[in-house]
Amino acid sequence: MPVTRRTTRKTLQRSLRKTVASLCSAAIAIPLVITPAHSQGGRVPIVRDAETEALLKDYAKPIFKVAGIGQSEPEIILVNNKSFNAFVPDSRRMFINIGVLMDAETPNEVIGVIAHETGHIAGRHLVRLRAAASNAQIIAVIGMLLGAGAAAAGAAAGSGRAASGGAAAALSAPEVGKRSLLAYQRGEEAAADRAALRYLNATGQSARGMLKTFQRMSEQQLFSSQFADPYAQSHPMAQERYSGLLREAQKSKYFDQPDDYVLQYRHEQVRAKLFAFSSHPSATLRAYPRSNKSPAAQYARAIAAMKSRGKGAVKEIDALIRTQPNNPHYYELKGQAFMEGGDPRSAIAPFRKALSFKPNEPQFLVWLGYALVGANNPAYLPEAERVLKRAIALDENSGVAYSQLAIAHGRQGERAEADLATAKGLMVRGDFGAAKRYAARAQKSLKRGSPAWVQADDIVAYKPPDVGNRR
Template sequence: MLRRILTLTAIFLVALPSAVFAQGRSFIRDTEIEETLRLYATPLFKAAGLDPQAVSVYIVSDNSLNAFVAGGQKLFINTGLLLKADTPEQVMGVIAHETGHIAGGHLSRVQDQLRNASAISILSTVLGVAAGVATGRADVGTAAVIGGQNLAQRNFLAYSRTQESSADQAGVKFLTEAGISARGLKNFMEKLEGQELLSTANQDPYLRSHPLTQERVDFLENFVAHSALKDAKVSPALYERHARMRAKLYAFTSSLQLTLRRYPDTDTSIAGRYARAIAYYRDSQLEPALERINALIVEEPENPYFAELKGQVLLEFGKAADAIAPLHKAVDQSGGNAPLIRILLAHAELETNDPAMLDDAKQNLLAALSKERDNASAWRFRAITESRLNNNGEASLAQSEYSLLTGDRSAARYHAVQADRLLTSGTAPWQRAQDILRATEPDDKK
């Protein structure tokens, strides 16, 4: 089920680029939404010659319309963009454009250009000061500094516009090769056109970081007009997934009143009923939430996400024992390939305080960590499980992994020392403890 990292009750932490954390961003994890975005992105990554498994996709909890790439093959998409995108093709168009940046190596080139811009700005400052001293006029020096800074800014913006056009051209190529219409990208750009007259402060970040020019708009319009795919649509199944994704995001990020206004009882679609079920759960109304979730399960008994939602609702309302059956069902229905659901099941098993559940909890956590080794919550639950099983060395190692992922290096080192003492020398867990000890060694001892 959907979780906002660091803010929701069911917390799932992931290791993300430090620069992103430094910007104060929070992130959402949800199996259904992540799988939907993977369905959108995979054919585009393949068309670009990228390994889909090597590109990480993150969902940023931010209501503004934005998407960007950072840290190499890492794609970040704001919840605001997903909520404002009317069709799957619009999201696919944005992903194709951002994939153009990745495939073109634009990120590393931007860093070079920023360094060049900084060099020009610094040089203009030095020359401006020198000119002011030489002439004895402060206004001459100031004019030289401002002129140099404006030149640096113009050079960088020109380079940025060139990159955006290049990403557009690559993006439509990837869309075409994947059999997807570029109309979605064109329609998305049309959403941005209406913001150009707004002040910079009121524009969505996407427009500020992806400057829109008439040349870009003309290129996309011309490409779509002459494309054999201009009227093509993706499958109805993807349209349904898109509707459910937006409903889920809206219900999780809005009040009950707003959700019921957007998805009134007259909306009998699965997406509308899904939104209302989540809204009642988020409003702490257990019975109305369960009534609606059970109705959805009756209609789609093989849907793992409905079973997952029921399990999370029961768990968060203190009914851990009742949550286990639907969560087991969700794990089975997802083919055992949904680590977040396995972690949720292990959490429920631990909350029962039933020793008979510990072995199954451990197996679920091991399976989850085999796919998501950087999931801090899985390590925290693993530490609890190993401690209750009296595997104190493994518990210390798991706690050390958790501390390392959450940035507490001193705690990570402390628990690694305990693991080193308790684990059998030469084994794989012991070797991992040595790795952590080396990684957390004080700088003056390295």
């Protein structure tokens, strides 16, 4: 088949679209380290924990304020991944792997990560990065079309040399565009590093933790750096970043500032908690043996006991509560132990106790609603409905709250309301097809024009964005 300009252009443009789509996908989520924590096109596994989320908010609040984004604070979302990684997909969300908290020995290390990612948000790097990706696309288009023209001309003239040269130009054009984009990303990473130093200095905090992060990255790259092409990386090589930051960080009068001891205590508690929940109980007992009498070690062992579902789990948690009778998260753990043990009725009291300390914590409300529904007592259902609706009002992205609310409605004979709650929960999980089916069924029994009917209609009419065409 003879090579023509039209067929070659179509083939190359199809290839180009795939290349640019890949580049843009990588650009939208800027990771702190080179390997992205998210799988392209897949869902990010989210962890919900009130204690950890509260700690991250306290870490981030002063950073967000000095960065000028305190009025519209991004939501910090915890990812169930043990690698040391964080990224921002847009100006509204910051994803942090549990591995960041588990590996970091001090709060300052995590705060350094947050400061870096905040630099991307405050610097509007994501918006500019999409523009840079567009420019890279233009470079690639011009090069590929010129190459396609040369290939077509060479084929028509019977010139093997011209055809070969045209093909080489066509193949090299995406690489030129890609390297242009990666060079831009490296510049933005350096800008985020500098911004992070400013934020830490402005909040009276040391940059030692941030430097330790880059030192860790540098050690990881030690054996592979001799083979790495620095121009094919989206981030500067770790050793370069460490050396440059060290010189600047040492100029700050806060360089030797220690971590706040209260934050350090909370940090160690959360580290132990995340380790215990994400590890086998035997691994937890090896990491936190009974010879370790620290509060964090006692916390980890209590969680391991709960996960083992042994008879002594509640006793171990009660011993933990005696050390801190005003800690709401210990009561949350006790309630969870009863739930795991198949006794939701007994879980109600500890969840109520947790709420007495933090009445507006949506996750405590969800737990209480879950226990009230699970107790299988019709007298509890009206309260369960109220509690779960309040939880959703505070956190509309809780799939568990919607599913339990649907059960509460269903057991009270409210079929349409149950279907609508199910539809909302499915929307949160991203199952739009099933959500539309439940919403359509709910609409049939709801009064036309009522708030519930309108909500169902919104779900039926919803059109998910075309991810393939998004830039």
